[in-house]
Amino acid sequence: MMELKVNGRVHSVDAAPDTPLLYVLRDDLQLNAAKYGCGLGQCGACTVIVDGEAVFSCVIPILLLQGKEITTVEGLGSIDQPGPMQRAFIEEQAAQCGYCIPGMMMRAQALLQKNPLVSDEEIRRTLEQNLCRCGTHMRILRAVRRAVQLMQVATPART
Amino acid sequence: MTALLPNDTASAHISRRAVLQGAGALIVSFTISPAASSQDKGRAKAAGTAVKLAGSLTNTPYLDAWIRIDADGSVTAFTGKAELGQGIKTALLQITAEELEVPLDHLTLITADTALTANEGYTAGSHSMQDSGTALRNAAAQAREILIGVAASRMNVPAAQLKAASGVVIAPSGARLSYGELVSPTLLHVQAQPVSKLKDPASFRVMNRSQPRIDIPGKVTGGSVYVQDMRLPGMLHARVVRPPSYGAQLAAVDSAAVERMPGVMSIVRDGNFLAVVAEREYQAIKAMRSLAAGSKWQEQSTLPKQAELAATLSGLPSQEFRIFEKPESSPPDAAATALEATYTRPYVAHASIGPSCAVAQLRDETLTVWTHTQGVYPDRQAIAEMLSLPPDRVHCIHVQGSGCYGHNGADDAAGDAALIASKMPGRPIRVQWMREQEFAWEPFGPAMVAKARASLDSSGRIADWEYGVWSNTHSMRPGPAGALLAGQHMALALPPPAPKPLPQPEGGGDRNAIPLYALPHAKVVHHFIPSMPLRVSALRSLGGYMNVFSIESFMDELALAAETDPVAFRLKHLDDPRAREVVTVAADRFGWSGRQKGGSGRGCGFGFARYKNLAAYCAIAMQLAVEHETGRIRVERIAAAVDTGQAVNPDGIRNQIEGGILQSMSWTLYEAVSFDDTRILCVDWSTYPILRFGSVPNSLDVHIVERPGQPFLGCGEASQGPASAALANAVADATGKRLRDLPLTAARLKAAIGV
Structure with missing residues (x-):
């Protein structure tokens, strides 16, 4: 038994310690958003946030994750109450098949959490690691820019 | 909105029996006519029907195969097409809501399911709007008029004075009868009429x-959307150990150690x-990896030399089809260029x-398969044949997958499961292919060679x-069981079906090979090569991408020789007013006329086609920069215009x-x-690079030409051909060098410009 903290809740997980996080998220915790794309850390469909950093959940074994804060798309909001990043993707209609989108959202979320005033160039450079096959790139870039604005509204600067 | 959530698995649990038993439901039964495929077999006429019905009503004429209204007023639309990420569900709901006069969020849509929906063949060839959209539009309009007719006799008011709105028929007096009140079990169990009272686009x-x-919304919040997300009670996880190469034979397998591994339930050979x-x-x-390590295969070297692919292909035996020949009005001018x-x-x-x-899952002698196939009926046929089951014992239900862009591993994974x-x-069995299996075993879009010759007067x-x-x-594609990898690899070793050219006017390798341009004297030949060194099948736009790349590149080469602006040169040869527009x-x-002059590393290019010469029209202009030292191409801005006939969801079209x-930029670059000589070498994203964010253009503007x-006209495959040619033409404009071999890699460009 291992303990994993996912989206603010601690879960006891009965899985071999070398199991990559992706399979625990999907099969044990029944979280759909992180996707199997390559199992090689090459496409980004499995991207989640661990202690503020975007990581490939398909290659990181759970034994390295004890005591760490793991966030998935499910931790950003729900279909009834989508968070700013999710709202931005809905408002920009930034999906076709949508399979790569949760990974895109998590990598962008990690970027924006670190730097809320990110430039277009930094958005592109950061998303370079994530692949989209439908060619939704223009909309994904627009959605991330919109998320920048929505997050500023959601968390106004402290005076 | 609950009913509209993208949860195909929920709809999958609605059995046909449950539908038939639905209290007060209109649906009684519907007859599914023999398989007709949208893309590959052309369009069959309904047996015994002299009149042509609209879209897929031709093959499935009963209205209740498309529209069901329950006594509680709920409305369900049915389509044999599948959501592939192209947004078809939303567009079909818009059509139904519009013509039936029902609010969109009161509608439920059931997609491709061999127990519930019409057989509309494959969701392919940009046919869904034309086939299923047209059928639903006409079925909804006719259902609306039938409901108004019932209301007229109940209210004793002439039908012409009644109007339908929001699921209610309203009389001038203000009297109202809801669709639920008007419905009766057999009301819509009638054949469609050839002519429908369609709404005026102005309304x-x-x-x-x-x-x-x-x-x-479901896709961006972790909803259960994809077949990959299904978790059925008692479900087991399977992995296939594929041969290392085409035709490899399993000589020995050491499975004893694998059988003892944790969790292993079975090894299937x-x-x-x-x-x-x-x-x-x-x-x-982990068990798959151990099993693969303990397997010995005998491989054969059957593949051609990649470096000599074009010569090898054009040297293989071929069948010639003269698909276009314009009478020799006058012999070409001997002095012509x-x-x-x-x-x-x-x-x-x-x-x-x-x-x-x-x-x-095999249960109660019925095999249910949840699959992201493009064709539930052809897939059912293949699986039934492979397992020697009657087709009515196999139930195929479409559930979304990752975008497929044609015939990828979807059907094969369904066959494996x-x-x-x-x-x-x-036990429900979930088969998930690995990345390297998808790359090594998917049927590729075929390699092609095109030769063009023309003269100018x-x-x-x-x-x-x-x-x-x-x-x-x-x-x-399936139908035949031999089209499935499992069918080919099992001991029965079902042979792949004989390859056939897809007929004109849609064509396969010769799709879009006939130029839309007005030419006094022309000949187009399709050299069909039956022998397939690599496994191939349908990739988005089929031969259309390559033929438009070639024709539109050649048009620019001719424009240059004629010393004419490329856009003016195209317009000079275009009669079709919609193409011209x-x-x-x-x-x-x-801003083509005021564009920056080509050369010195920056250039502009143009490309145009009407997909299949009968679907959407699309023209694209592109500006790019070439980095001299590296040969890297950076597309800067793109403007596109598209005519899809009557638009349904403009943002969906964009x-x-x-x-x-x-x-197309990714394919092309x-x-x-x-x-x-034996194996596929590209098995991951490092050996098969695709477009990344660093190469995405700064701006991309799509303008829809309205045709109320x-x-x-389907648009999912309209832009790939024109985009490839616009790119190649812009490279030629920027560098003065014409690249004719795809992809237009940095290495090829550097070689061309002498870096």
């Missing part, structure tokens, strides 16, 4: 308005088909981000035109056109399947 309130896609089934997913993966060029394309992978997946489930009755017009294209078939609009939106352009009231 549209749902169609031709951008409607947010109903599937996107049937001829060259080898799989492992485990309780948990990662256990299955003549040009000749050869263009090539490598094998291209579908390369879905999510490898293929399927779930199957079906074969394993047939050997383990009771003294006025700078094309005097004669000759074009030949060499290609394999572009469809090896998209060309003009794209050029205007781009999404499809944008996606098609970017996917980077992509080629690599192989040695015109028939729907």
Whole structure:
């Protein structure tokens, strides 16, 4: 038994310690958003946030994750109450098949959490690691820019 | 909104019996006519029907096959087409809501399911709007008029004085009867009429308005959307151990150690088909790796030399089809300027981000298969034949997968799951392909060669035109069980079906090989190559991408020789007013006439086609920069114009056109399947690079040319061809060098410009 903290809740997980996080998220915790794309850390469909950093959940074994804060798309909001990043993707209609989108959202979320005033160039450079096959790139870039604005509204600067 | 959530698995649990027993439901039964495929078999006429019905009503004429209204007023629409990420569900709901006069969020849509929906063949060829959209539009309009007719007799008011709105028929007096009150069990169990009372586009309130896609909220919040997300009670995880290469024979397998691994439930071997089934997913993966390490295969070297692919292909035996010949009005002028060029394309992978997946369960003598196939009925036929089951004992239900862009591993994964489930009755079996399996085993888009020759008369017009294209078939899809890898690999070793060329006017390798331009003298030949060194099948736009790349590149070469502006040169040869308009609009939106002059590393290019010469029109202008030292191409801005006939969801059209352009940029700049004499070598994203964010243009503007009231023209494959040619033409404008071999890699460009 291992303990994993996912989206603010601690879960006891009965899985071999070398199991990559992706399979625990999907099969044990029944979280759909992180996707199997390559199992090689090459496409980004499995991207989640661990202690503020975007990581490939398909290659990181759970034994390295004890005591760490793991966030998935499910931790950003729900279909009834989508968070700013999710709202931005809905408002920009930034999906076709949508399979790569949760990974895109998590990598962008990690970027924006670190730097809320990110430039277009930094958005592109950061998303370079994530692949989209439908060619939704223009909309994904627009959605991330919109998320920048929505997050500023959601968390106004402290005076 | 609950009913509209993109949860195909929920709809999958509605059995036909439950539907038939639905209290007060209109649906009684419907007759499904023999298989008709949208893309590959042309359009069959309904047996015994003399009159032509609209869209897929031709093959499935009963209204209740498309529209069901329950006594509680709830409305369900049915389509045999599948959501592939192209947004078809939203567009079909818009159409139904518009013509039936029901609010969109009161509608439920059931998609491709062999127990519930019409057989509309494959969701392919940009046919869904034309086939299913047209059928639903007409069925909904006729259902609306039937309901108004019932209300007229109940209210004793002439039908002409009644109007339908929001699921209610309203009389001038204000009297109202809801659809639920008007419905009776057999009311819509009638055959469609050839003519429908369709709404005037000027009165549209749902169609031709951008409607947010109903599937996107679930996709961005972790909803259960994809077949990969299914978790059925008692479900087991399977992995297949594929042969290392085509035709490899399993000589020996050491499975004893694997059988003792944690969670392993079964090792399935049937001829060259080898799989492992485990309780948990990662256990299955580890067991698959051990099983693969303990397997010995005898391989054969059967593949051609990649470096000599074009010569090899055009040297293979071929069948010639003269698909176009314009009578020799006058012999070409001997003094005319003549040009000749050869263009090539490598094998291209579908390369879905999510490898293929399927779930199957054999229970109560019925095999249920949840699959992201493009054709539930053809897939059912193949699986039934493979397992020697009657087709009515196989139930195929479409559940979304990662984007497929044609015939990828979806059907094969369904066949794998079906074969394993047939050997383990009771337990649902989930088969997930690995990344390297998807790359090595998916059927690729065929490599092709095109040769063009033309001459110009003294006025700078094309005097004669000759074009030949060499290609394999572009469809090896199921129906036949031998089309499935499991069918080929099992001990029965079902042979793949004989390859066939897809007939004109849609064509396969010769799709879009006939130019839309007005030419006085022209000949087009399709050299169909039956022998297939690599596994191939349908990739988005089939031969259309390559033929438009070649024709539109050649048009620019001719324009240069004629010393005419490329857009003016095209307009000089275009009679079709709709073609002329998209060309003009794209050029205007781009600012073509005031564009920066080519050369010194920056250039502009143009491309145009009407997909299949009968679907959407699309013209694209592109500006790019070439980095001299590296040969890197950076596309800066793009303007596109598209005419899709009557638009239904304009933002959905823009999404499809944008996606098609970017996917085509990826094919055109980077992509080629690599192989040695035995094995496929590109098995991951480092060996098969695709477009990344650093190469995405700064701006991409899609303009829709409105055609109210015109028939729907599919647009999912309209932009790939024109985008590739616009790119190649812009490279030529920027560098003065013409690249004719795809992909236009940095290495090729550096070689051309002498770096």
